[in-house]
Amino acid sequence: MKTNKITRRSFLLGLGAVSAAAVLTACGSSSSNAASGAASGSTASAGGDTVYRTLDEIKADGTVNIGVFSDKNPFGYVDENxxxxxxxxxxxxxxxxxxxVEVNFVSTEAANxxxxxxxxxxDIILANFTVTPERAEEVDFALPYMNVALGVISPDSNVITSLDNWNADDQMIVISGTTAETYLxxxxxxxxxxxxxxxxxAKNALENGNGVxxxxxxxxxxxxxxQNPGYTVGIPSLxxxxTIAPAVSKGNTTLLDWINDEIKSLAEEQFFHKDxxxxxxxxxxxxxxxELVVEGGVTNA
Structure with a gap:
């Protein structure tokens, strides 16, 4: 039960910010009027600021909303069809x-x-989401499924191999909300x-020479x-x-536990190597x- 087609619903969900207001019931366990853009019947977190759907609510609805990138080949992208x-x-x-359940893909950017x-x-973010302590304060990460570090790419005409002694007139391209921005x-x-x-x-900026x-x-x-001749990764590891892992709303333990069990189970068939x-x-x-694949949530570190 799955679908890859961009539906009108997923397109609209992928645009714009949403209202974060949610009207809670007196007991504080369920939203009677879910936040704009949130599924009806969403559960409120203990703090009252985050809304989410539990595992049972997702199953009852028959659809899971998963945030992925739509422009980041080969991790998440939309093909010609x-x-x-x-x-x-x-x-x-x-x-x-x-x-x-059916999968409703929601196009997301790094910053949102x-x-x-x-x-x-x-309900779930699967968009090259690197696990960091700062992010773990705001969302709950499941077990990892991929290893990652930072890297720096530059044109062959001026390959950057070190960030030391940087020319103050040169600019580095980054995507807002990424670990690269935070690290730099x-x-x-x-x-x-x-x-x-x-x-x-960011890709267009590099190709247009807007940054070194x-x-x-x-x-x-x-x-x-x-995929693009004329560029070199002068710093392959920075x-x-x-690790990269799925993320769910803070406090959504039923969904988190299910995903963790799923990742462990998938290791038996070497799913991520097949992926x-x-x-x-x-x-x-x-x-x-x-080097890149993590099976069963167990890293080599």
Whole structure:
């Protein structure tokens, strides 16, 4: 039970901000009038600011709303037929199948992943979401399914191999709300940042020479370099080694526990290795498979 087609509903859900207001019942356990953009019957968190649907509510509705990227090939993108494809989408479809519900894909940007969870616009985020302590204060992460670090890509005419002795007149391209932005602000505050809201606009900025380099997840910049001749990942690993994991609204324990059990169960069939071979191997080849894939939520660290 799954669907990849962009429906009018998913298109509208992927646009604009949503109202965060929710009217709670006297006992504070359920929303009688869910926030604009949130599913009806959403449960309120203990703090009252976050709304979400429990596992039983999702099953009863027959649809799970999953936030994914729509412009980040090969992880989450829309193909020429209007179908969602990619590593995260492959996983999302399996979640829907094992939940016994339809998948409604909601296009998301890096900067609004947390907001979409907190307002009930999505039930799950599967959009290259790197686990960080700061984010874990606002959302609940499930077990990881991929390894990641930061990387820096630049044109072959001026390959950036170090961030030390940076030219103050040069700008680094980043996507707002990513770990690359956070890392650079903290560790290289003197590097001017040129911030964009989406993968597509950051890509266009690099191609148009609006910045000397682009810092992002190394999986993404490596993919870009392989798909676009004329660019080199001069810094393939920057900062700490991290993981990517599904995220749910803070306090949504029933859904979180189900996802964790699912990830553990999928390890028995080496699901994420199969996912890699179906969606990523054309980009990365087989050499990166064991380095990037995490099975059963168990990392090599």
């Amino acid at each position: 209007g179908e969602y494809q990619g590593y995260d989408v492959y996983f999302a479809n399996r979640l829907g199948e094992d939940l016994g 992943r947390i907001e979409y969870l907190q307002t009930g616009k999505v 602000v903290k560790n290289y505050p003197d590097i001017p940042l040129q911030k964009y809201d989406s993968y597509a606009t 380099a682009w810092a992002n997840d190394n999986t993404e910049v490596i993919a870009f370099a392989k 900062g700490s080694q991290d 890699y071979e179906e969606t990523l191997v054309d980009t990365y080849g087989m050499d990166y498979e064991d």
